[in-house]
Amino acid sequence: MDRIKDTQKLITELYDEYVASLKITPKPIDFNDIKSIEKVFESIYIGNSKATLNRTPYPQKLSSKLREAFADLLLLMDGVDLNLAKEKQEDATSQ
Helix, strand or coil, X not given: CHHHHHHHHHHHHHHHHHXXXXXXXXXXXXXXXXXXXXXXXXXXXXXXXXXXXXXXXXXXHHHHHHHHHHHHHHHHHCCCCHHXXXXXHHHHHHC
16 A cells, blocks of 8 residues: 555655656646546557657657556556566565
8 A cells, every 4th residue: 555655645746847848737636536647647648659750859868767657556556566576576586
């Protein structure tokens, strides 16, 4: 549960920075509604794709970190913790 809260906090911080850098109106994120999370996640992905196609300035690194955090949150909400899985795999290979 702590990982979910930490990831939500990270998303909020990154999203605020993302919105400020693009000078756009933020879409509200309801962390209790998966559809809301997916909608914002998709809008970031589409924005990145459009900027790439049009060759317009876009915060690539920030967008990448934000999409990674969204993906992590969605997986955590489905009960999948990739960080925990990586730790278990590293422990198994080190023995």
